[in-house]
Amino acid sequence: MDISVVIPTCNRKQRVLLLLQNLHQSIHPLREVIIVDSGEDILTPEDLAPFSGLSIHYLTAEKSVCVQRNKGIRAASGEWIFLCDDDIEMPADYLQKIAEHSEQHQEAGAMSGLVMQWVEEEWKANYAIQSSLALVWSYVFQLSLWGEIRCRNNNFLVRKITRYYQRKGNHITKAGWPVVTDFGKDYFNTPIYGLGASVVKRDWLLHSPYEEVLDRHGMGDNYGVNIGFPAVGVHVLNDAFVYHHREPENRLKRPLQYYRRMLALHYFMKTRQRLKMSSKSWLLWSLIGNILTFIRMRDKHMVRAALKTFWLITWEKNPYYRAAKTNQKIVEPSL
Template identity: 40%
Template sequence: MAELTISVVIPTRDRPDSLGRLLRSLESQNRLPDEVIIVDAGHPPLGADRLRLEHPKLVLKYLHTAPSVCRQRNAGIRLAQGSHVLLCDDDLELPDNYISELARFAETNTGAGCVTGFVCEPDKAGQFSRSFAAPTARHLLFAFLFQLTVWGDVEGVGGSWITRMAITAVKRWYRRRGNTWSLAGWPLVTQVRDSVVRTGIYGLGAALVRRDWLLLSPYDESLGPHGIGDNYGVALGFPQECPIHVLPHLKVLHHRDPRNRPGAEEVFYLRILALEHFMRRDRRFSLTNRVFLAWSLAGSAAIFLARRKTGLLLAAVRGLGAVLTGRNPLSRNTGGHGS
C-alpha cells in the first residue's frame, strides 16, 4: 500500500486570530502534516512570508483568491500533493493527536476514504458539546412527523406512558433508516453508540478525505461565497451509502468565529436551496422526496410561528416557495460544480 501523505487545506477570509490558533494547533501535532495550503480571500491578504515566519514548523503553501469558500477549497485540493486532504475550517482547534489518530484509522481501514473526529459546537453560553446528545421525546416525534433532521442519540430518548409506544415505533424506523437522510432529504445521524459512527452526511470541516474522492466530487461553486450546504453535495458524491467514519472519542473544537458568517435566517434559507438543488441532481431522490421537503418546511414554519421567530418563519416560507415553484436560484446555474 502506498504511503499515506496529508495535505491540509484551509480556506480563510479576514480571520487572522482564528487562523493563527488553528495553525498553532497544527504545529503541535505529534504527526505533522506534509504540507499546509492556505487559500486566503481576505483583504488585505495575510501574505505567505508572514505566515511562514510565524509558523516555521509547517510546510506552507499560500494562495490568494476572490471570496468563495467552495472555490477556495477546490483550488487547495487541486494544488495538494498528498494522498489525503485534511479539510480544515479556519476556526477549528485540533487536539495534539488529531492527525495521527485519523491517519492511523485510515491506514488500518483501507476502505475508509473519509474519517473525522467529533466536532464540538459551542452553545449560547459558549460551552462545547462533547457527545451526541439525545433529543427530547417531543422533538423526536415532531421531527419524525415532518421528516426534519435529527442529529443525536435517538436510542437515549425516553417517554411517558402516553408516548412510549409511539417512541418505540419511531426508534425502530430510525434504526432501519440508518445514518442517511429523512424522506425530506434532511441529514439523519441517529445511530451513534458505536465506537466508530458511519454516516452518509456529516460536517467535513475537520475530515481527512482521500484526494481522489474530492477530485471526483468537488465542492459546488454555485453555492455562493459562504458555501452553505456544501458538505451535503460533496458527501453525496462519495462512494458507498455511509462513507463518512466519525470517531466520537476524538474531539475537535469549532469556535464558530462570527466574522464573515451569515445570520441564522440566511443560513436556513440557503440550506433549503442547497438541499433542493442537490436532491434534483441525485437519482436517489425523487419527486416524492421533494414533496416531503415541502411538508418539512411547512412543519418548520409552524414551529417558528409558534415561537414568534419571524426571521426564520420568513426564511421557511421563502424556501417553501422555491421548492413548490421550482424556482431555485441555484438550479439556474448548471455550470457551478467545480472547475
C-alpha cells in the same frame, strides 16, 4: 498517511495563526499546508515565519469558500486532504488517531473526529433528543435528528419511532434531511457529516468537488460533497475531536443561512442521482413542519425565510438550479 492540509479563509488572520500553531504541534507529519485566502487582511511572510517546520503554500482566490477549497484540493500533492476550517482548534494527536484508524479500516476514504461546538455552556457533538414531541415531530415531517434518542416519556409511540430509527441507522430522510442517531462505540458511519475537520482521499474530492454555484459562504456545501462519496460514507471517530469556535466574523444571520441551506438541499436533490429516493413533496412537507415550528416560536424572520423557500421550491424557481444551467458561479440568493 500522506496528508495535505487545505484551509480556506477570509479576513480571519488571528484565527488562521492559531490553527497554524496547532498544525505545527501535530504528532503526525504533514506534507504541506495550503492556505487559500480571499480576504484583504492578508498573511505576511513575517506572520508565517514562526512556522518554518511547515511547508506552507499561500494562494489567493475570489470570495467563495467552495472555489477556495476546490483550488486548494487541485493544488495539493498529498494522497489525503485534511479539509480544515479556519476556526477549528485541534489537539496534537488528532491526525495521528485518524491515520491509525485508516490503517485498520482500508475501506474508509473519508474520516473525521467529533466536531465539538459550545452549546448551553458546554462543548457538544451529540445533541441528544430528550423531548418526545420533538422526536414525533421530526418523524412525521421527516426532519433531521443529530443525537442519540433519550426520551424520558417512553410510551408506545415513542418506542415504535425509536425502533424505526434504530433499524434505519444513520441515513437521509425521504425529505433529504440527514439523521445521525447511532454514535456507535469506537466509531460510526454516516452518509452526511460536516467536513470542516475531515481527512478525505484526494481522488474522492476530485470526483465530488464543492459546488461553486453556491453562495460565497458555502451554505450546504459539505452536504453536496458527501453525497458524491461511495456508499461507505464518512467514518467518525469517537476518541478524536476538535473544537469548532464558530467565529462570528463573515457569518450570515440565521434566517439567511436557513434560506440558502434549504435552497442548496433542493438543488442537490435535483442534480444528484443518489438523492432520487428523496422527493420534492416530502421536502415541502418538511418545510411545513418548520414553518409551524417557527410560528410557535414567534420568530417572524424564520417564518418569512421558510415561506419564501417554500414558494421558490414549489414553483421550481430555485436560483441555484437556474444559475447552474447557464454555468454561473457564486450565486447569492437574498431574502
